[in-house]
Amino acid sequence: MSAAPSQVDAFHASLARASSDPRFLDVFYARFIESSRDVAVVFAGKDMEQLKRKLRSSLHVMTLAVDGAPGADMYLDYLGKVHTRLDIAPRMYDTWLDALVATAAECDPQFTRDLDAVWRAVVGAGVQMIKDAATEAPASPA
Numbered sequence: 432m433s434a435a436p437s438q439v440d441a442f443h444a445s446l447a448r449a450s451s452d453p454r455f456l457d458v459f460y461a462r463f464i465e466s467s468r469d470v471a472v473v474f475a476g477k478d479m480e481q482l483k484r485k486l487r488s489s490l491h492v493m494t495l496a497v498d499g500a501p502g503a504d505m506y507l508d509y510l511g512k513v514h515t516r517l518d519i520a521p522r523m524y525d526t527w528l529d530a531l532v533a534t535a536a537e538c539d540p541q542f543t544r545d546l547d548a549v550w551r552a553v554v555g556a557g558v559q560m561i562k563d564a565a566t567e568a569p570a571s572p573a
């Protein structure tokens with residue numbers, strides 16, 4: 432996975448600004464879940480407060496993964512396996528990234544078109560790893 436060091440720095444700064452807005456995770460999940468009925472069905476009955484906390488950590492792990500930090504790939508592979516068990520169409524991962532970038536644009540007051548590309552490069556690499564792990568692994572029995 433590759434992203435220039437300056438992109439990783441710009442991403443960290445933008446993520447810090449966006450997530451200092453207390454609405455950040457609420458706006459993301461509302462936007463993503465409202466994107467389609469199929470997505471809403473996947474989240475029905477899930478503990479959203481717990482998911483918000485875990486999502487916050489996973490965004491940081493994605494930046495560790497682009498930096499090649501040991502262990503980060505293992506966590507993203509684990510996330511792929513978590514998602515294998517859910518009924519997720521491959522295109523939903525693209526919707527997920529679009530919803531996240533739109534949320535960053537809303538919550539980071541200094542968001543720019545260049546930052547849009549930076550979020551897509553940094554987070555998109557992690558999303559691709561999760562998507563690959565989720566779609567390659569055979570589904571485990573329930």
Ligand code: HEM
Pocket residue numbers: 470473474477482485486489490510513514517519523524527557558559561562
């Ligand atoms: C690739 C981007 C994604 C990331 C970074 C991400 C992140 C996460 C994380 C960190 C968890 C918690 C895992 C754990 O319990 O240890 C999780 C669970 C979950 N994710 Fe995702 N997710 C992604 C894509 C999606 C998509 C596309 C959907 C649905 C359309 C989805 C639906 C869910 C659901 C329903 C759970 C709860 C699973 C359960 O507790 O049974 N995620 N996700």
